Amino acid sequence: MEKFKKYLDAYDGSAGWDDIGPLFDDLFHDDLVVVTADSEMNKEQWAEMAQGLVARHATASGFEITTEGDGTMEYRLTLNVGDDDPIHMQAKATIVDGQIARVEPANPDAYSEMVDRAN
Numbered sequence: 001m002e003k004f005k006k007y008l009d010a011y012d013g014s015a016g017w018d019d020i021g022p023l024f025d026d027l028f029h030d031d032l033v034v035v036t037a038d039s040e041m042n043k044e045q046w047a048e049m050a051q052g053l054v055a056r057h058a059t060a061s062g063f064e065i066t067t068e069g070d071g072t073m074e075y076r077l078t079l080n081v082g083d084d085d086p087i088h089m090q091a092k093a094t095i096v097d098g099q100i101a102r103v104e105p106a107n108p109d110a111y112s113e114m115v116d117r118a119n
Helices: 002-010 017-027 043-055 108-118
Strands: 028-035 059-067 072-080 087-096 099-105
Touching: 002 017, 002 059, 002 072, 017 028, 017 043, 017 099, 028 043, 028 108, 043 108, 087 108, 099 108
Parallel strands: 028 099
Antiparallel strands: 059 072, 072 087, 087 099
């Protein structure tokens, strides 16, 4: 999914929310649900988390995206936030109307760690 790659590319450590926010809104469905080990987050909560990552100059790298024919895609990426160890993430995303509507991580703890580091 090209929108997702463009969004991840924007996490280069120098972009601000003015740059990434429009990409976020275009990528994620209004009814977004992201599963973490601790909870399920909606689009507003996920946006707050993403803004925290941007403020901490997070970078995304090493992403691989595989689009499936059944309205899903799988992806892997590495997220770096500050001097902490990288977070290796893998998930399945459900696509609705060309946007990500649900994210189900292979390791929900990694997503909880990302949320923690965004604060």
